[in-house]
Amino acid sequence: MKVSFYTSQREYALKKEEFNRAIQVVLEKGNFILGEQVAQLENEIQQYTQAKYAIGVASGTDALTIASDILGFKDGKEVITSPFTFLASTSCITKHRGRPVFVDINEETFALDVTKIEEKVNQQTIGILPIHLFDQMADMDRIMDIAAKYRLRVLEDAAEAFGMRWKGQGGQYRHAGTIGDFGVFSFFPTKTLGGYGDGGMMITNDEELARKAKYYRVHGASKKYHYEYVGYNSRLDTLQAAILSVKLKYIDDAVSKRAAIAKRYLERLEDCPGVRLPKVKGDQKQVYYVFNILAENRDKLAEHLAKNEIGYSIYYPRPLHLQPCFKDLGYQKGDFPVAERVAEEIIALPIYPEITTDEVEFICDTVKAFYQGG
Known part of the structure; x- marks a missing residue:
């Protein structure tokens, strides 16, 4: 018996008509860049996660890179994170000349060992970047307590964590990515919510951070050819948004x-x-x-x-x-x-x-x- 590590063909075969129709609508309208399906998916993600704002970008890696830029994870500032993760969780810091400061992981959960974070905090520390890895979230209660104590920003790498929820000190479950300043998702095909190509999403409950993220994904422009920042070319593809909306229903x-x-x-x-x-x-x-x-x-x-x-x-x-x-x-x-x-x-x-x-x-x-x- 041959068993693939992952295959998209079975899912496509089961929902072929829905996927084909979603793609056809985009092709017929021809609005391939930030089309209405992107806004629709952003609204759906907001409703599902209870985040106030959702901003679609080209990949989970871009989501991390843009969020790191906006939060000031750069120019020699230190960000505490894990050495046991995908490259993008650290390259998003070094791309801006920030300095990742690693702490070891918990052997049973593979997440940051929260007992080791505080000893790494110093005058140069600006943030914490926890990774919700594989099948569970990092200890967000302890992480947010430390962040509050030292006035640190928190960027949740929830690239693998769509659907995960943490019952925090407030007594209610909160979706991964909605607890820190920013959270990010990857829609890489193998993910729990995965597209048929690259895609990513930034979520936040902060209006100002959301405003900047929307500018940063279109080169830093507040409107066409009017640039508030030096941003990025990173927009969630309309075709991928249409596919993801189908998958989100299930x-x-x-x-x-x-x-x-x-x-x-x-x-x-x-x-x-x-x-x-x-x-x-x-x-x-x-x-x-x-x-x-x-x-x-x-x-x-x-x-x-x-x-x-x-x-x-x-x-x-x-x-x-x-x-x-x-x-x-x-x-x-x-x-x-x-x-x-x-x-x-x-x-x-x-x-x-x-x-x-x-x-x-x-x-x-x-x-x-x-x-x-x-």
Whole structure:
């Protein structure tokens, strides 16, 4: 049995008429740049997340880069963040000559170890950039307490966190990205809410930040050829917005199906020798964007999965503090032992709403056979 790590074809086949019609409407009107479907999706995202403002941009990476610029994460200012994440979570700071300051991660959640943040705060610190990684949010209560204490800005990297919610000190669940100053989403195809190309969204509850974001995405212009800032060319594609609006209608069902798949993985692999399973911390509603395990002899397991035609991915094989592009930060091997150890053991198994029960069973059987010598 061949199992892809991810495929969009099954979803498309199920909703083909809706997707085709949404695309056709855009083609017929010919309004490809910031067309009405972009505004429609922004309104839908506002309603779903309860954010006051949503601004569509060209990618999750651009969302991080623009938000970092607006929040002042630049020119030597320090931003506390994680070394265990995708490049964009740190390059958005260094692009503006800011300085990322890493702290290690929690081994069970893979999120920032919030007990280590405060010791890194100094006069140059301007913000915190937590990443809501894989299937759960970072400890936003503690992060916001520290931010308030030291008057720091908070940029939530919620690129993977659409649908996740944190029950904070106020007693109500708040959607990922709505707690800090800015939150960002990626609509990369593999995401829980993913398009059929690149796309991203910035959300905020601050009117002034929203105003700037809308200017920054069109070169800094308040209106055509009138520039308030030196901005970016970063607009959510109208075709992608139309596709995403279709998918957003079914997002809760997609989240539920991911949860059911994750539950099956957890049940089947719970007693598997050599495998450690993810744990959720904090009062939150998680979303299984990715299903990771920590695996002994990870690389050999990966070979075994590939031999059995099972797709997998490794998020992430090398922490950012050990990447050549960030060598100027001065970090070295051993500085963040938890992140380094996790990078050697982590592996992601296929999870998407259209995967079948038989496929999940086959994956679990294959993993167990590897560790049981089968």
